[in-house]
Amino acid sequence: MAPKSRTTLRDVAQAAGVSVPQASLALNGQGRVAAGTVRRVRDAADRLGYRPNPAARALRLGRVDAVGLITRNLSNSYFLDVLRGMEAVTSSRGSHVVVMDSGYDSATELAAVRRMADGQVSALAIAPVGGTEAVDWWRANRPELPIVQINTSPSPVVTTVGPDNTRAVTLAVDHLAGLGHQRIGFVCAPAADAADPDRTQAYLVRAGELGLSPEILPCRLRFDDVRDLVADQLADPGGMRTFLMNSDYTASAVYRAARDAGVEVGRDVSVLGHDDLPTSGLLAPAMTTVAFDRRLVGQIAATELLEPGPAPRTAMVPVHLMVRDSVADLRR
Amino acid sequence: MAPKSRTTLRDVAQAAGVSVPQASLALNGQGRVAAGTVRRVRDAADRLGYRPNPAARALRLGRVDAVGLITRNLSNSYFLDVLRGMEAVTSSRGSHVVVMDSGYDSATELAAVRRMADGQVSALAIAPVGGTEAVDWWRANRPELPIVQINTSPSPVVTTVGPDNTRAVTLAVDHLAGLGHQRIGFVCAPAADAADPDRTQAYLVRAGELGLSPEILPCRLRFDDVRDLVADQLADPGGMRTFLMNSDYTASAVYRAARDAGVEVGRDVSVLGHDDLPTSGLLAPAMTTVAFDRRLVGQIAATELLEPGPAPRTAMVPVHLMVRDSVADLRR
DNA sequence: CTGTTAGCGCATTCAG
DNA sequence: CTGAATGCGCTAACAG
Numbered sequence: 001m002a003p004k005s006r007t008t009l010r011d012v013a014q015a016a017g018v019s020v021p022q023a024s025l026a027l028n029g030q031g032r033v034a035a036g037t038v039r040r041v042r043d044a045a046d047r048l049g050y051r052p053n054p055a056a057r058a059l060r061l062g063r064v065d066a067v068g069l070i071t072r073n074l075s076n077s078y079f080l081d082v083l084r085g086m087e088a089v090t091s092s093r094g095s096h097v098v099v100m101d102s103g104y105d106s107a108t109e110l111a112a113v114r115r116m117a118d119g120q121v122s123a124l125a126i127a128p129v130g131g132t133e134a135v136d137w138w139r140a141n142r143p144e145l146p147i148v149q150i151n152t153s154p155s156p157v158v159t160t161v162g163p164d165n166t167r168a169v170t171l172a173v174d175h176l177a178g179l180g181h182q183r184i185g186f187v188c189a190p191a192a193d194a195a196d197p198d199r200t201q202a203y204l205v206r207a208g209e210l211g212l213s214p215e216i217l218p219c220r221l222r223f224d225d226v227r228d229l230v231a232d233q234l235a236d237p238g239g240m241r242t243f244l245m246n247s248d249y250t251a252s253a254v255y256r257a258a259r260d261a262g263v264e265v266g267r268d269v270s271v272l273g274h275d276d277l278p279t280s281g282l283l284a285p286a287m288t289t290v291a292f293d294r295r296l297v298g299q300i301a302a303t304e305l306l307e308p309g310p311a312p313r314t315a316m317v318p319v320h321l322m323v324r325d326s327v328a329d330l331r332r
Numbered sequence: 333m334a335p336k337s338r339t340t341l342r343d344v345a346q347a348a349g350v351s352v353p354q355a356s357l358a359l360n361g362q363g364r365v366a367a368g369t370v371r372r373v374r375d376a377a378d379r380l381g382y383r384p385n386p387a388a389r390a391l392r393l394g395r396v397d398a399v400g401l402i403t404r405n406l407s408n409s410y411f412l413d414v415l416r417g418m419e420a421v422t423s424s425r426g427s428h429v430v431v432m433d434s435g436y437d438s439a440t441e442l443a444a445v446r447r448m449a450d451g452q453v454s455a456l457a458i459a460p461v462g463g464t465e466a467v468d469w470w471r472a473n474r475p476e477l478p479i480v481q482i483n484t485s486p487s488p489v490v491t492t493v494g495p496d497n498t499r500a501v502t503l504a505v506d507h508l509a510g511l512g513h514q515r516i517g518f519v520c521a522p523a524a525d526a527a528d529p530d531r532t533q534a535y536l537v538r539a540g541e542l543g544l545s546p547e548i549l550p551c552r553l554r555f556d557d558v559r560d561l562v563a564d565q566l567a568d569p570g571g572m573r574t575f576l577m578n579s580d581y582t583a584s585a586v587y588r589a590a591r592d593a594g595v596e597v598g599r600d601v602s603v604l605g606h607d608d609l610p611t612s613g614l615l616a617p618a619m620t621t622v623a624f625d626r627r628l629v630g631q632i633a634a635t636e637l638l639e640p641g642p643a644p645r646t647a648m649v650p651v652h653l654m655v656r657d658s659v660a661d662l663r664r
Numbered sequence: 665c666t667g668t669t670a671g672c673g674c675a676t677t678c679a680g
Numbered sequence: 681c682t683g684a685a686t687g688c689g690c691t692a693a694c695a696g
Contacts, residue, residue: 008673019683024675034681051450055396056673058387059688066430066452074416075610077409084406087433091444096430096452098398101419112423118383120398120428223610255614277611278407278555282587284616340689351667356691366665388689391672 007048015044027052058119065095067305068121070112072129072195074101075223076249078275078294079127082150085298086125093306102129104222106193109134117142123305125298127151130193146308148301153198154314161300161315162196163274168290168319169202172244172272175288175321177210180330181270185233185240187226187250190218199246215240226250230257234269241269242327248273248280248289251326255283270327285325292319339380347376359384390451397427399637400453402444404461404527406433407555408581410607410626411459414482417630418457425638434461436554438525441466449474455637457630459483462525478640480633485530486646493632493647494528495606500622500651501534504576504604507620507653509542512662513602517565517572519558519582522550531578547572558582562589566601573601574659580605580612580621583658587615602659617657624651 013023018037025033026041044050058064067090071079086097098121102109106129113134116124123146128134135158138147149155151162176184186203188194200216207214217240219229226245233239234257245251251273258265265271266285273280273289280287300315345355350369357365358373376382390396399422403411418429430453434441438461445466448456455478460466467490470479481487483494508516518535520526532548539546549572551561558577565571566589577583583605590597597603598617605612605621612619632647 006673009675010673020673021675021677021684022682025682028675037681051446053391053673054451055387055390056688057675059385059391059672059690060674060676062688064387074412074419077412080406080409080412083431084433087406087431091432091447096432096447098428099415099419099431100423100428101416114383115423115428119386252611252614259614279584279609279611279615282584282591282615283611284614284618286616338689341691342689352689353668353691354666357666360691364665369665385689388672389691391674391688392690392692394672 006053007050008053009050011048012041012044012050015048016040063122064119066090066098066121067095067302068098068100068116068124068126070100070102070109070116070124070126070128070134072102072104072109072127073221073249074099074103076247077277078247078249081294082125082127082298082301085295085300086302087298088295089299089302089306095306097302104129104220106131106133110137113138117145123147123308125150125301125305128195130189130195146305148304150297150301152195154316155312157312159304159308159312159315161297161304162317163290163292163297163319164316165196165199166202168274168292169199169244170206171319171321172274172290173203173206173210173212175323176242176244176270176272176327177212179270179327181242181327182212183215183240183242184212185215185217185243187217187219187229187243187245189221196246203244217243221246221250223249223253223256226253227257227260230254230269231261234258234261234263243269243271245271245273248275248277248287251280251287251289252283255287255326266325267328272327276322281322281324283326287326288324289322289326290319291322292317338385339382340385341382343380344373344377344382347380348372395454396451398422398430398453399427399634400430400432400448400456400458402432402434402441402448402456402458402460402466404434404436404441404459405553405581406431406435408579409609410579410581413626414457414459414630414633417627417632418634419630420627421631421634421638427638429634436461436552438463438465442469445470449477455479455640457482457633457637460527462521462527478637480636482629482633484527486648487644489644491636491640491644491647493629493636494649495622495624495629495651496648497528497531498534500606500624501531501576502538503651503653504606504622505535505538505542505544507655508574508576508602508604508659509544511602511659513574513659514544515547515572515574516544517547517549517575519549519551519561519575519577521553528578535576549575553578553582555581555585555588558585559589559592562586562601563593566590566593566595575601575603577603577605580607580609580619583612583619583621584615587619587658598657599660604659608654613654613656615658619658620656621654621658622651623654624649 100112127150254271276291432444459482608623
């Protein structure tokens with residue numbers, strides 16, 4: 001037992017009394033081989049515990065049974081659900097997931113894309129930091145390999161999958177306005193590198209329709225940066241008190257700032273999140289947020305990578321508002 | 333541009349006017365080649381944008397630049413931090429990480445281990461479901477490839493890395509007892525497949541020292557199972573009201589059950605968690621829990637995989653108690 | 665110091 | 681239907 005060298009296709013062929021290529025054909029089952037032979041080869045393979053060498057396959061076939069996932073913020077457990085979704089479909093299809101994180105840094109992101117492109121994976125899911133550089137690079141340099149964007153604005157040239165941003169924002173603005181909020185602070189990445197400008201767009205549109213004057217609060221989307229932004233607002237008597245966030249992760253930074261400032265979420269300050277993470281309903285107070293099937297995003301992404309359609313498509317997963325207690329009722 | 337076939341080492345060699353093996357040596361820099369040649373080859377490689385083919389390397393070298401991570405519960409965002417830690421060190425060392433999830437299922441776990449062993453990775457980090465089957469299989473079948481266990485009891489035969497379980501439990505029991513809790517429900521996986529029996533051991537020991545009669549509550553560690561267990565206890569007038577958990581993830585299930593039952597955590601029911609997830613301090617009430625550097629676990633694990641020591645070792649990361657408000661003060 | 669030869673394990677030509 | 685030959689890209693052994 002415990003052979004020092006793994007059992008190879010040749011061992012199988014030998015045990016089955018056929019040639020190596022025969023064995024290969026028999027196992028890959030293209031049908032071009034006698035039924036009896038197939039059985040003998042299969043038996044031998046099972047008996048010897050044969051497992052094909054992925055490196056050899058990869059070298060020969062020029063592709064590898066792996067898909068990549070590059071996140072912009074592996075601290076946000078939203079991406080854990082995306083990963084879970086991807087893992088579920090890949091592992092049921094004999095593939096697997098390679099994960100890298102850009103940490104909201106474009107240079108790191110580009111490096112990760114290049115590493116992935118070196119042959120680690122044969123398809124890529126990416127939640128880009130912002131801008132299109134990384135994705136463009138992939139499309140230019142690996143045009144034959146599928147790519148999907150996660151949680152970005154729809155694109156005509158590349159498949160995207162994520163929540164329905166426009167509806168998410170509209171739902172949120174309506175809810176806020178309905179509770180009497182006149183000033184709604186929309187927190188998003190600086191326009192230069194926003195991955196989802198459609199969110200901002202939807203905000204502007206809906207605010208306009210409702211006669212609200214939009215207030216965009218650009219901010220790097222790291223926890224500490226958001227917390228500091230909110231802290232500044234809270235320290236200012238005329239500062240913003242209502243925050244529409246793009247994730248529960250950043251929304252929890254608002255909670256943190258409020259707690260630090262000694263003010264109460266849902267009364268003194270209002271927050272509306274996005275993602276409905278499992279803990280969001282357990283916060284104090286429970287967070288009002290936009291919910292959707294997070295795993296589904298990963299599942300769709302992986303499926304799209306494994307079986308790419310002929311043309312780019314936009315997969316929007318339906319969202320709904322999860323009303324809880326983090327938005328104050330400002331009506332008399 | 334966008335060559336249909338990637339630039340290979342042969343292209344580089346040709347451009348540099350040397351043979352392929354020369355080019356290989358020049359790039360891998362074993363020093364056995366003339367300085368001028370090295371420069372020419374390097375230049376050519378840069379100019380052509382040469383990137384070595386990992387599949388070819390893997391086939392030739394018999395190893396691959398990847399490490400695996402098999403979690404038992406990818407829903408628990410603790411593992412996201414482990415992953416982050418691993419990703420940080422692998423990506424700085426030209427390696428990468430492949431993630432699979434067993435979902436607390438032994439059969440899935442074994443399948444994952446075998447898939448990893450097929451040549452996807454050259455080292456494995458695993459948070460086992462419980463039992464040693466999967467790890468034993470790896471050690472028997474891939475004795476030359478490093479493996480580390482994450483969040484398990486220390487072992488004499490395999491490297492383990494995780495929080496200091498004994499201290500974590502002792503700290504927790506002391507805190508609970510100090511606040512007047514006589515009955516402390518210790519929730520853990522059924523003994524048959526517990527990954528960390530040392531926790532139970534520590535609980536038994538400390539409870540004994542304190543003159544408390546131990547009450548072990550075996551339970552599958554999925555969110556819903558824990559929630560149901562706690563719900564049952566709460567429905568029983570003589571049921572347990574104090575829960576010592578092995579993770580914030582399961583602890584949040586106690587919150588959920590309490591909320592569903594209309595009772596208040598930190599007053600009617602007490603919970604003490606483990607991991608100090610980012611949101612735990614924002615729950616209602618803030619969770620008292622055992623804190624430690626979660627990323628560090630992943631960093632140590634990855635380092636250990638990339639540069640295994642001569643003998644198995646036990647890496648315990650220090651823990652401390654994060655006292656907040658989820659444990660009631662039962663003293664008069 | 666350099667080039668030649670060889671082979672990792674597999675799948676796809678080709679002949680028979 | 682089968683076997684023999686070829687090469688994916690790379691590196692480890694040699695020989696010069």
